[in-house]
Amino acid sequence: xxxxxxxxxxxxxxxxxxxxxxxxxxxxxxxxxxxxxxxxxxxxxxxxxxxxxxxxxxxxxxxxxxxxxxxxxxxxxxxxxxxxxxxxxxxxxxxxxxxxxxxxxxxxxxxxxxxxxxxxxxxxxxxxxxxxxxxxxxxxxxxxxxxxxxxxxxxxxxxxxxxxxxxxxxxxxxxxxxxxxxxxxxxxxxxxxxxxx
Amino acid sequence: xxxxxxxxxxxxxxxxxxxxxxxxxxxxxxxxxxxxxxxxxxxxxxxxxxxxxxxxxxxxxxxxxxxxxxxxxxxxxxxxxxxxxxxxxxxxxxxxxxxxxxxxxxxxxxxxxxxxxxxxxxxxxxxxxxxxxxxxxxxxxxxxxxxxxxxxxxxxxxxxxxxxxxxxxxxxxxxxxxxxxxxxxxxxxxxxxxxxxxxxxxxxxxxxxxxxxxxxxxxxxxxxxxxxxxxxxxxxxxxxxxxxxxxxxxxxxxxxxxxxxxxxxxxxxxxxxxxxxxxxxxxxxxxxxxxxxxxxxxxxxxxxxxxxxxxxxxxxxxxxxxxx
Numbered sequence: 350x351x352x353x354x355x356x357x358x359x360x361x362x363x364x365x366x367x368x369x370x371x372x373x374x375x376x377x378x379x380x381x382x383x384x385x386x387x388x389x390x391x392x393x394x395x396x397x398x399x400x401x402x403x404x405x406x407x408x409x410x411x412x413x414x415x416x417x418x419x420x421x422x423x424x425x426x427x428x429x430x431x432x433x434x435x436x437x438x439x440x441x442x443x444x445x446x447x448x449x450x451x452x453x454x455x456x457x458x459x460x461x462x463x464x465x466x467x468x469x470x471x472x473x474x475x476x477x478x479x480x481x482x483x484x485x486x487x488x489x490x491x492x493x494x495x496x497x498x499x500x501x502x503x504x505x506x507x508x509x510x511x512x513x514x515x516x517x518x519x520x521x522x523x524x525x526x527x528x529x530x531x532x533x534x535x536x537x538x539x540x541x542x543x544x545x546x
Numbered sequence: 547x548x549x550x551x552x553x554x555x556x557x558x559x560x561x562x563x564x565x566x567x568x569x570x571x572x573x574x575x576x577x578x579x580x581x582x583x584x585x586x587x588x589x590x591x592x593x594x595x596x597x598x599x600x601x602x603x604x605x606x607x608x609x610x611x612x613x614x615x616x617x618x619x620x621x622x623x624x625x626x627x628x629x630x631x632x633x634x635x636x637x638x639x640x641x642x643x644x645x646x647x648x649x650x651x652x653x654x655x656x657x658x659x660x661x662x663x664x665x666x667x668x669x670x671x672x673x674x675x676x677x678x679x680x681x682x683x684x685x686x687x688x689x690x691x692x693x694x695x696x697x698x699x700x701x702x703x704x705x706x707x708x709x710x711x712x713x714x715x716x717x718x719x720x721x722x723x724x725x726x727x728x729x730x731x732x733x734x735x736x737x738x739x740x741x742x743x744x745x746x747x748x749x750x751x752x753x754x755x756x757x758x759x760x761x762x763x764x765x766x767x768x769x770x771x772x773x774x775x776x777x778x779x780x781x782x783x784x785x786x787x788x789x790x791x792x793x794x795x796x797x798x799x800x801x802x803x804x805x806x807x808x809x810x811x812x813x814x815x816x817x818x819x820x821x822x823x824x825x826x827x828x829x830x831x832x833x834x835x836x837x838x839x840x841x842x843x844x845x846x847x848x849x850x851x852x853x854x855x856x857x858x859x860x861x862x863x864x865x866x867x868x869x870x
Contacts, residue, residue: 380572388564396556403833404799406563411765413571475554498550541553 365429372420384413390430391437397499398441398491400479412440431508438491438509445487474541481531481538485524492517493524560859562826566788570761618644621655632751633668634660638687656687660744675705675720691720698744753778753785760792768800779813790814791823794830804834825855832867845870 368386371379388409395408415436423432482490488510495506496517507517532539559567619626619637626637630645637643641655650657652672660683661668670677672688682699686692694703695717703710703718712718760774775796778789791814798807811831814821821827828851835844848867851858858864 377572381568384568384571388567392559393556397551397554400554402557402559405559406567406795407765407800409559410567410570410761413567414574414762414765417571417574471553478550498554500551541550 366425369420369423369429372417380417387430387433391433394434394437394499395441398494400475400482408440408444412437415440435509441491442487445490470537471541474537477535477538478528478541481528482524485527489520489524492520496521497525558859562822573758574762618642618653631668652686652688654688656685656689658685659683677703693720694718753781753783757785757789760789764796768796772796772801787814787818787821787823790818791827794827798830798834798837804837807831807834808838825851825858825860828855829860829864832864836867841870
């Protein structure tokens with residue numbers, strides 16, 4: 350059981366305390382350290398949610414700007430990484446509300462090589478999956494991406510979205526039901542899901 | 547559906563994009579500085595922070611940043627060079643200064659100031675003397691009485707009702723201890739012409755500031771960011787190249803204007819063919835052509851990418867388009 354995701358306070362790791370204190374003291378090196386330490390995870394989380402690197406630069410930037418702007422309000426009640434993840438999710442959520450969805454534009458690669466064909470098929474499946482997610486509400490889309498694609502426990506997803514566990518479960522279930530329904534008519538998507546189950 | 551994660555390998559962002567993001571985040575404007583709020587937990591950190599503040603303060607000011615500074619600085623045996631509010635300051639040894647908005651308060655000691663031409667006044671307050679400038683180089687000392695020495699440009703020094711105009715090479719000394727309520731103000735004369743070097747530095751600072759503004763506006767106000775990038779792209783320096791690429795990027799991905807993105811990308815190619823963003827500008831172009839449904843042009847641009855940038859981080863994507 351992920352106690353942090355369930356909202357239970359754990360002792361904060363010493364390196365988290367140290368880097369936060371130094372950032373708050375205005376130490377530029379500490380800000381750089383925090384940025385470089387967290388950037389891969391922030392990018393990965395946003396990538397799982399969006400499914401593409403298009404426009405991701407601005408969201409990564411926005412996430413870190415909010416992290417440094419809000420660092421004074423970080424209470425150490427969750428791990429720093431979890432706190433940053435929440436900001437990440439908020440930024441993604443806001444971005445869905447203000448622009449039309451970006452769809453992956455992947456066309457199967459041409460070639461006789463079975464491996465190339467298999468990869469092309471998988472990429473096309475991923476594209477179709479995100480195209481369906483783009484039609485859903487931001488909350489369902491993010492909940493499904495964090496749980497089913499990024500592999501996070503439902504309790505953590507609920508914590509990141511600021512909802513009850515049952516609400517997160519419901520959103521994931523609805524998203525999955527819709528994807529499964531569409532997969533019944535779409536062999537490429539069905540294959541992606543089948544191999545992943 | 548439990549192993550979808552493995553089906554979606556994360557495409558790396560590439561060094562150039564990470565560099566831009568890091569710069570935008572770490573060089574954010576002063577108002578983005580973290581705000582320390584009352585802490586319900588972590589009392590030990592608060593105490594540690596307070597204890598470290600005295601030592602850390604000097605380091606803070608020595609760092610090359612352009613932030614509003616609001617805490618005093620004391621030097622011991624050495625000079626300290628800092629940048630404050632767009633001015634370059636050299637704090638003399640054994641000096642104490644504090645900072646307010648557009649103002650340096652000289653409690654004791656001395657300070658050399660190099661202030662580029664500017665709109666907002668910049669002041670040095672030394673006891674009852676206030677020095678206001680709009681672009682010049684001068685020194686203010688406060689060791690008992692206040693002394694002002696002008697090295698470039700002209701300044702006027704006002705103390706109470708008295709006002710004296712100083713030209714480059716002239717100096718002024720406070721006539722005896724100041725009366726309780728007297729104020730001496732030193733203001734740069736309007737015709738204090740800046741040198742070519744000062745103008746160039748001021749221009750560079752203004753462009754860097756405009757670039758920071760554009761990067762700050764990008765997430766929420768892409769149209770306003772684009773306007774700033776267009777202005778910056780008119781130059782011929784490193785910033786112009788970066789601005790042109792950033793313009794192409796947001797025209798395509800934020801403003802949904804692929805034709806404008808193609809134009810910006812082509813301009814980049816013409817003016818900065820070996821620029822650090824050349825590969826990314828070409829990537830934006832073939833993506834823009836796809837958006838315009840110009841498949842042939844997209845394929846040609848993608849092929850060009852494959853040939854010119856075989857180690858580029860968009861190679862895989864370019865290959866897909868080139869092979870269509």
